[in-house]
Amino acid sequence: MIDFQHLLTYLEQLPLLVKVVWILIGFLIIFIILLIFYLKYLRGYLRKKETISKKLFTEYEANLINFLYSQTEEEINEEQQIIVDKMKTCITNKFKRKIFISVMSKLKNDISGEMADSINNLYIKTNLINHSITKLKSNKWYVITAGIKELNLFEITNVFEQVKKHENHPKQEVRNEVQLYFVSLFHFKGLDFLNTLKSPISEWNQIQLLEILQKFDDQEISDITPWLKSSNESVVLFSLKLAKIYNQFQIIDTLLELLNHQSKIIRLKTIEVLNYFQVNEAKKILKNNFKNSSEDEQIAFFQMLENTVEITDEEFIVHNTKHVNFQVRVLALKILKRLNNKKLLDLKNKATNDEDKLIFNYLENN
Amino acid sequence: MDSNTVRIILLIIHYLFFIYAFSVVVSYILLAIISAIESFHYMKKNSFVNYNEILSSNISPSISIIAPAYNESLNIVENVRSLLSNHYVNYDVIVVNDGSKDDSLEKLIEAYDLVKIDYLINPQIKTQPLRNGIFKSTNPAFEKLIVIDKENGGKADALNFGLNISNNQYVVCIDVDCLLLEDSLQKMIKPFLEVTDSKVIASGGVIRIANSCTIKEGKLLDVNLPKKFIEISQILEYLRSFLLGRMAWSRLNGLLVISGAFGMFEKKSAIAVGGYDTSTVGEDMEIIVRMRRHMEEQKVNYKVAYIPDPLCWTEAPDNYKILISQRNRWTRGTIEVLKKHRKIGFNPKYNLLGMLSYPYWFFYERLAPIIEVVGIIYFIILITLKNVRWDYAFAFFILAYLFSVFFTIVAILSEELTYHQYKKKKTGFKLIVATFLEPFILHPAILYAAIKGNIDYYFNKKLKWGEMKRKGLSN
Numbered sequence: 001m002i003d004f005q006h007l008l009t010y011l012e013q014l015p016l017l018v019k020v021v022w023i024l025i026g027f028l029i030i031f032i033i034l035l036i037f038y039l040k041y042l043r044g045y046l047r048k049k050e051t052i053s054k055k056l057f058t059e060y061e062a063n064l065i066n067f068l069y070s071q072t073e074e075e076i077n078e079e080q081q082i083i084v085d086k087m088k089t090c091i092t093n094k095f096k097r098k099i100f101i102s103v104m105s106k107l108k109n110d111i112s113g114e115m116a117d118s119i120n121n122l123y124i125k126t127n128l129i130n131h132s133i134t135k136l137k138s139n140k141w142y143v144i145t146a147g148i149k150e151l152n153l154f155e156i157t158n159v160f161e162q163v164k165k166h167e168n169h170p171k172q173e174v175r176n177e178v179q180l181y182f183v184s185l186f187h188f189k190g191l192d193f194l195n196t197l198k199s200p201i202s203e204w205n206q207i208q209l210l211e212i213l214q215k216f217d218d219q220e221i222s223d224i225t226p227w228l229k230s231s232n233e234s235v236v237l238f239s240l241k242l243a244k245i246y247n248q249f250q251i252i253d254t255l256l257e258l259l260n261h262q263s264k265i266i267r268l269k270t271i272e273v274l275n276y277f278q279v280n281e282a283k284k285i286l287k288n289n290f291k292n293s294s295e296d297e298q299i300a301f302f303q304m305l306e307n308t309v310e311i312t313d314e315e316f317i318v319h320n321t322k323h324v325n326f327q328v329r330v331l332a333l334k335i336l337k338r339l340n341n342k343k344l345l346d347l348k349n350k351a352t353n354d355e356d357k358l359i360f361n362y363l364e365n366n
Numbered sequence: 367m368d369s370n371t372v373r374i375i376l377l378i379i380h381y382l383f384f385i386y387a388f389s390v391v392v393s394y395i396l397l398a399i400i401s402a403i404e405s406f407h408y409m410k411k412n413s414f415v416n417y418n419e420i421l422s423s424n425i426s427p428s429i430s431i432i433a434p435a436y437n438e439s440l441n442i443v444e445n446v447r448s449l450l451s452n453h454y455v456n457y458d459v460i461v462v463n464d465g466s467k468d469d470s471l472e473k474l475i476e477a478y479d480l481v482k483i484d485y486l487i488n489p490q491i492k493t494q495p496l497r498n499g500i501f502k503s504t505n506p507a508f509e510k511l512i513v514i515d516k517e518n519g520g521k522a523d524a525l526n527f528g529l530n531i532s533n534n535q536y537v538v539c540i541d542v543d544c545l546l547l548e549d550s551l552q553k554m555i556k557p558f559l560e561v562t563d564s565k566v567i568a569s570g571g572v573i574r575i576a577n578s579c580t581i582k583e584g585k586l587l588d589v590n591l592p593k594k595f596i597e598i599s600q601i602l603e604y605l606r607s608f609l610l611g612r613m614a615w616s617r618l619n620g621l622l623v624i625s626g627a628f629g630m631f632e633k634k635s636a637i638a639v640g641g642y643d644t645s646t647v648g649e650d651m652e653i654i655v656r657m658r659r660h661m662e663e664q665k666v667n668y669k670v671a672y673i674p675d676p677l678c679w680t681e682a683p684d685n686y687k688i689l690i691s692q693r694n695r696w697t698r699g700t701i702e703v704l705k706k707h708r709k710i711g712f713n714p715k716y717n718l719l720g721m722l723s724y725p726y727w728f729f730y731e732r733l734a735p736i737i738e739v740v741g742i743i744y745f746i747i748l749i750t751l752k753n754v755r756w757d758y759a760f761a762f763f764i765l766a767y768l769f770s771v772f773f774t775i776v777a778i779l780s781e782e783l784t785y786h787q788y789k790k791k792k793t794g795f796k797l798i799v800a801t802f803l804e805p806f807i808l809h810p811a812i813l814y815a816a817i818k819g820n821i822d823y824y825f826n827k828k829l830k831w832g833e834m835k836r837k838g839l840s841n
Contacts, residue, residue: 204559
C-alpha cells in the first residue's frame with residue numbers, strides 16, 4: 001500500500017520549483033486522461049454524426065424529390081403539404097436544418113426552371129427563410145455571411161435592403177457574399193453597388209462575379225464609363241474586365257485616358273484591353289509613355305504591336321531590338337521578321353551576344 | 367575554484383537549461399493557442415467559398431506545376447498522370463528531368479507521345495543546359511504537359527529551369543512523387559487572389575503522409591494509418607508541425623519555410639530574387655527567407671500564406687536509415703539558410719522576420735538539438751560526479767515527457783476537429799499509443815540525425831542530398 005503520509009512529508013520538504021513540477025505533472029496527467037477520453041468521445045461522435053448525416057441526407061433528398069415530382073398546377077398540393085409539415089418539424093433542430101439546407105443546395109445546383117422555383121418555394125414554406133433573415137442581424141460575420149448565401153441560393157429578392165446594409169461591412173467575406181447576392185439575383189443591375197463601393201473587390205470575387213454574369217441569357221450591360229473613372233482602383237480593374245468580355249468598343253476614349261492613370265496595374269490592364277480591341281490610336285500615347293513605363297507595360301505594348309503593327313512603327317521596333325528586357329527584344333524581332341525580314345537578317349549578322357543569336361536562330365526556324 | 371564557486375556555476379547552468387526548456391514550453395503553448403484561433407478563422411472563412419467558378423473560369427490566373435525528377439523511372443508515368451488530373455482549367459505541368467541516369471525520359475516519351483520541340487527559353491536564372499531538349503505531347507489529351515530533359519544540377523537548378531520555361535503567372539513547385547488532390551490548385555491560388563491590402567508572395571500547403579493509403583491511378587481513394595510505428599510517429603510529427611506550428615506562424619505572418627514538396631509562388635517575385643539557391647540543400651526554406659528579406663528591404667506590405675487543407679500526400683521514410691538521411695539534410699539546410707541570412711536575425715529593420723521568426727528558428731530549431739545533447743552530456747557528467755538528485759531529475763523528466771505527450775494529443779485533437787482524416791475505428795487508439803511511444807521511437811533518431819547534420823555541415827562539406835528510395839504510392 002502507498003504510504004500517503006510519507007509521500008506528503010516528502011513533497012512538503014521539496015524545494016518550491018520541484019513542488020511546482022510535481023503539481024504540473026499532476027495537472028498534465030489529469031489533462032492527458034481527460035483529453036484521451038474526449039478524443040475517444042469526439043471520434044465516436046464524429047463517426048456517428050457522419051453516419052446520421054448521410055442517412056438524413058438520403059432521407060431528405062428522397063423527400064425533396066418527392067416534393068418536386070408531386071408538383072401539380074396548384075400552388076401546393078396535399079402530398080406536398082405533408083412533406084412541408086414534416087420538414088418544418090425537422091428544421092427546428094439546428095443540425096437537421098443544416099443538412100436540409102445542404103440537400104436543397106445540392107438539388108438547386110442540379111436543376112433549373114420550374115423545379116428550381118419549387119425548391120425556392122419550399123424554402124419559404126418551411127420558414128427557412130426566416131432563419132436566414134434572422135442571421136442577417138447577427139453580430140458574428142460568419143452567421144451573416146451564411147444568411148446572405150442562403151438568401152442568394154434560394155433567390156429571395158425582397159430582402160435586398162436588409163442585405164444592402166452589409167455592403168460596406170468591415171469583413172471582406174461578408175462584402176463578397178453581398179456582391180454575389182446582388183449580381184446573382186439582379187444581374188447587371190446588381191452591379192450598381194460599384195457606384196458606391198468604398199472597399200476593394202478582391203480578384204477572387206471579381207472572377208466569381210464575372211462567371212456568374214456570363215451565365216445569364218440577358219447580356220445587355222449598362223454603361224461602364226463611370227466605373228472606369230472610379231476612384232476605387234479595383235472597380236476600374238473590374239470594369240476593364242467587363243469591357244473586354246462584353247466588347248465595349250464605345251468606351252475606347254475612356255480607355256485611352258486610362259493609359260495615363262497613376263496606377264501601374266490599371267495602365268497595364270488597359271493596354272491589354274486596347275490590344276484586344278486592336279486600337280491603333282493607343283500606339284501614339286504608348287510610344288510617348290514608353291520610356292517611363294514599367295517593363296510589364298512595355299511587354300504588353302509590344303504584344304499589342306504584334307497585332308497592330310504598321311510600316312510606320314518600324315523605326316520604333318528596330319530601336320527596341322536592343323532592349324534590356326528579353327521578352328521585349330524577342331517580340332521586337334518577331335514583329336520585325338514580319339515587317340522587314342531583310343532588316344532582321346542584317347541585325348542577325350551583326351549580333352554578337354549568345355542570347356541574341358539564340359533568338360535569331362529560333363526566329364529563323366519558327 | 368572552491369566548492370562554493372563550482373556550486374554557483376552548476377546552479378547557473380541548471381537555470382540556463384531550465385529557462386530554455388521553460389521558454390520552449392511557453393512558445394509551444396502560445397503557438398497552439400494562436401493556431402486554434404487561426405484554424406477556427408480559416409474553417410469559418412472557407413466554409414462559404416465556392417471553388418467551382420474559379421475552377422471553370424478562363425480568366426482565372428494561369429499556373430505552372432514544376433516537378434523536378436531525378437531517377438524516378440519507377441513511378442514517373444503514374445505520378446505525371448496524377449499531376450495532369452487536376453480540375454483547374456488554366457494550368458500546365460512542367461516535368462524537369464534533371465539528368466536522370468535511368469529511363470525516366472524514355473518512359474515519359476512513350477507514355478505521353480512526346481516529341482521534341484523548338485522552345486525559346488528566357489534565361490532569367492542561370493541553370494545547367496538542356497540535355498536532350500524540350501518535349502511536348504502530340505496527343506491533345508496531354509497538351510498541358512511539357513517535359514524538359516536537362517543536365518543534372520540538383521533540385522534547385524531543375525526548379526529554376528522550370529521558372530525560366532513557365533509562361534504562367536504562378537508556379538507550384540512540388541516533388542514529382544507527391545500526390546496532389548484534384549482541387550489543390552484552386553485552394554492554393556485563393557490567398558493570392560483574395561488579398562486586397564497586401565501582396566501574397568507565396569503560399570504553402572500541408573504535406574500528409576500517404577504510406578499505406580489506397581491510391582489508384584494517381585487518386586487518393588482511402589486514408590489508412592500505416593502499420594510501422596516509425597511511420598505513425600512521423601504522422602504525429604507532421605500533425606504537430608503543420609496543424610499547430612505553421613498554422614500559428616501563418617497567423618503571425620512569420621512563416622519562414624514552405625515545404626519544398628508543395629508550395630506556390632508568384633513567378634515574378636520568385637524570379638526577382640534570383641530563383642532557388644543551388645548551393646544549399648535547404649532551397650525550399652532559403653527562397654522563402656530571401657523573398658521575405660527582399661520584400662522587407664523594398665518595404666512592401668506582403669504575406670506568406672498557408673493552406674492547412676490536406677491537399678498534398680507524399681511517401682515518408684519507412685526505415686531509420688532513410689529517415690536519418692532526410693533529417694540530416696533538413697538540419698544542414700536550416701544551418702545554411704540561417705547562416706546565409708544572419709543579417710536578418712535580431713535586426714529590427716526586418717520587423718517580425720528579424721525579431722521573431724529568425725530568433726525562434728535560431729533558438730528552437732537550429733540550437734535545440736545541440737542544447738539537448740549538451741544537456742545529456744552535462745547530465746552524464748553530473749552522474750559521474752554523483753551530483754544528481756535522482757528524485758528531482760525524475761520529476762523533470764516526467765514533466766518533459768508528459769508535456770510532449772500532451773502537445774501531441776492536442777495536435778491529434780486539432781486534426782479531429784478540422785479535417786478528421788483518420789476516420790477508421792482503432793486508428794485513434796493506435797495514434798494514442800504512438801503518442802506515448804514517439805519520444806522513444808522517433809525522437810532519438812531525429813536527434814541523432816540533427817547532430818549528424820551539424821557534424822556533416824562543418825566537417826563533410828561535399829555531402830549534398832541524401833538518398834530517398836521510393837516504393838511508390840500506388841497500390
